[in-house]
Amino acid sequence: MLLVLVTGRLEQATLLFSRVGDVMQFIHKLMNDIRKCTHSAVKVRDWWQSASVAMRIVIGTCSTIVFIAWVCFIGFETFNMVSAAQRYQLLAPNAMLIQRKQNNSGNHQLYINNNDADSHKFAQRHTKRCGKRASCNTRRVKSDFWRKPTGGKYPNLDGIPVSQLRVRVNLTKQRVHVIANGKNVYTMVISSGMDNSTPHGDYMIGMRGTHFFNTTEGVGADYWVGFIGGQYLFHSVPTRYNFGEYIPSEGVKLGSPASHGCVRLSVADAKWFYDHIPTGTAVHID
Template sequence: MTKFKRAFAMIITAVIVALGLTACGQSTSKSTANQNTTTNVSAQASVRPSKNAWKHSSEKKAYPNMKLSKKNWLDVSIKKQRVYVKNKAGKVLYTMLCSTGNDDGTPRGTFHIQKERGSHFYNASSKEGANYWTSFKDHGIYLFHSVPVNKAGKYLMKDAHELGKVANSHGCVRLSIPDAKWINSSVPTGTKVFIH
């Protein structure tokens, strides 16, 4: 019976993720919340978009150790196209370039990192996919992930070069390859995500 339950759970998870990745945020839902969104100006100034920013970590310093504090959280600024890793007091620990959803496609509000994550997906209907995806809403619908890839797994240069400059996703939060990989491997399930 345990094998049956495990197999059933895996099939259900695969179906949910497949359906979610098909949409990757194409339907929008909005929620609002009041949060402290204080940003560290010096941290913002040090992270600027460049043509090849999508290949590198957004900052030259090490990523924060998320295991040291369960109170660290992710602050996504749609206006600035940035993701800030903040501590409990709101101090910016790390700043990442991002590209959020065009046409107001990224949901606003408070969410949490969910257990669904993976190394790669491809959506045949939108003819794009991404690497290092991590769900933050609707269990596989809204994700943090790398800049997009085509069916062959090659990065889409036009979109990649716009990282941190333009909101051009279907609703997910696009990141540089190393930044997406870090969130995927180091940000614990349950971490707060505030999007405004």
Template sequence: MTTKINRHLTWQRMCACMATCAMAIVVACPIAGFASVQTASADDTANTVSTIIVRDGMLSRYTQLGGAQGILRQPLENEHPTANGGAEQRFQGGTLFWNPSLRGSYLVRDGMLSRYTQLGGPAGRLGLPCADELAVPGGASQVFQGGTLFWNPSLRGAYLVRDGMLSKYAAARYEQGPYGLPVSDEYAWNGGARQDFQYGSMFWNVSDWWKYSSQGPYPNLAGVSNLNVAVSIASQRVYIRDGERVLYTMITSTGINDWTPRGTYRINGRGPSFYNRNEAMGARNWVRFIGNFLFHSVPIDSSGNYIVSEAWKLGQPASHGCIRLTVADSQWFYNAIPDGTLVSIW
């Protein structure tokens, strides 16, 4: 005689079958968290379960993170090997990766995991993780063998900084320095490479980077009701703003020995170029903010050629008090910032 039995199998009831030992946890979990089946005999196998083992280094880390009650919750598969001699195991809350060279398991999850997977995971350019995700000012970072991913919450994206660009970023104090968080990956640029950040761009093997815009396309100022310019001597940055809201950031060089005057001024006058015989240099696209103190391009010599050695000083104090900009930035500033615009320098 056939007996009909309705079984409502919850995840908690089926996962209650857990055996532990010194080396592994065996978790018996239903393939489906909820099932309603009919059985005809005692050997009914409708309640199929999947046995998942968490062991060794993965087990230590899983336990450290709270096990099934922690951030990882339940395992989804058994551990399996990866490229670079590692291993991985997926859980509901992320993936643990075993790095044999560091003898540790590291958690990659959420947006970082999506980008890591997109870049090929352990077999891709990043290799294996070397640390867990770390909260940093304004975002998060995670170190891998082949570079570092930075999570930018305002763009809801993770961006890779690596190799020479990472060395330059590190020297600039990462996201705590004047560049802020990355807003793009590295990309080819004029025979070299470029990477854009919140407050400027970095260049690698681009000899004439100082000719170009600091941050890509310039803002449309139509409709800006409270246009003003702010200059941070400490950060060596010029900010084009609408009130307190930053519209665009430019790399700059202010005066050596703190020669750039601090205070509040107004734009008053401009010209296509000048040359100072006493200093043996001039500049293009000058815009005055007080007296002989100007915004202008990187310096030119008496023949009108840009002085490359001076141009490369952008990002550090280098002038006699004026505010130097890249060639493209100075041209846009000259054309777009009208007389009477408020300038604040601190």
């Protein structure tokens, strides 16, 4: 028993001394690193003192630019991280109970997220307002209509030269007409700019992309196609930060002016427009 105790004490002492040795080794390496940094700093100081005024100005300017760029990068990344955290905090409690009903298997609860809740509320308001009147647009009762084609089956534009294609935007009726060989081949429901902010005139289809996000306005869109550089676009109903993260409360505005000047399309129409309306196509807005 005594031998076991002595052996255990010796092992503990050995472990303790090994740890102390590790600590001392770490301190020794740290001191060496400090000496190296000090030596480098002395060299930089000596060089700086011997450098000409012009060289000092150049080096100082470059260092300042690099520092400012680094600070801006850190600030931008921090802003993105904070924005993402805020978005997820808002979306975290997105499970909300909207209905409890009976079925053959017993009680069950139906949950929808905040996006679906926006669409659900719209459908309720629209149904209450319209009732059973035939004049109401029953298509819009379907709260996800802004995801689908708004003009039926899409036409085949293969083989039609750009010179024979034209896009006409009717701001009064909130429609976009695709014209091929002088004939209207497809009509889309749109949302143009509020307060007549969509520019009138003749333009041409230019650059395009799959997604953008405007940090100033806090919204983005998918399948964008520019007709005045990158300032005015055809694009899908608005999204949040990510591709496909559509905002139903904005989608249901399709059919009436709602944008800041761009032309909004349904998700399906925007994708088709992006895929099939070529660069150089004439655009007329009236």
